[in-house]
Amino acid sequence: MLQKLRGNNSKGFTLIELMIVIAIIGIIAAIAIPAYQGYVVRTQVSEILVLSRDHRARLREAWYFSGVLPADPADVGIDVTRRGNYLTADVAYDGAARTLTYTL
Numbered sequence: 001m002l003q004k005l006r007g008n009n010s011k012g013f014t015l016i017e018l019m020i021v022i023a024i025i026g027i028i029a030a031i032a033i034p035a036y037q038g039y040v041v042r043t044q045v046s047e048i049l050v051l052s053r054d055h056r057a058r059l060r061e062a063w064y065f066s067g068v069l070p071a072d073p074a075d076v077g078i079d080v081t082r083r084g085n086y087l088t089a090d091v092a093y094d095g096a097a098r099t100l101t102y103t104l
Contacts, residue, residue: 044086051084055100073100 055078062076063069070076073093080093092101 047084047086052100054078059100 055073058076058078059069059073073080078093093099094101
């Protein structure tokens with residue numbers, strides 16, 4: 001009888017082994033998902049900063065040469081309808097308040 005029990009080679013995984021694997025996958029996902037979300041936010045902000053750098057340089061140049069800010073950003077070559085990977089809204093420009101507003 002003992003020989004029969006020892007000779008039984010079952011193939012497969014036990015329930016405990018499967019539960020351990022699922023727990024490990026859960027722990028990895030709990031770490032990876034917030035890290036990925038943070039990466040996406042940093043990428044979006046970086047895109048806005050790059051776009052705004054160009055706009056600020058053009059406005060600074062217009063201010064330097066004429067002493068006034070343009071009423072229309074297109075006068076200095078700023079494309080307010082420019083789209084990026086994450087920038088989906090138009091850039092709002094207010095010459096009187098001297099503000100550029102970007103929306104993700």
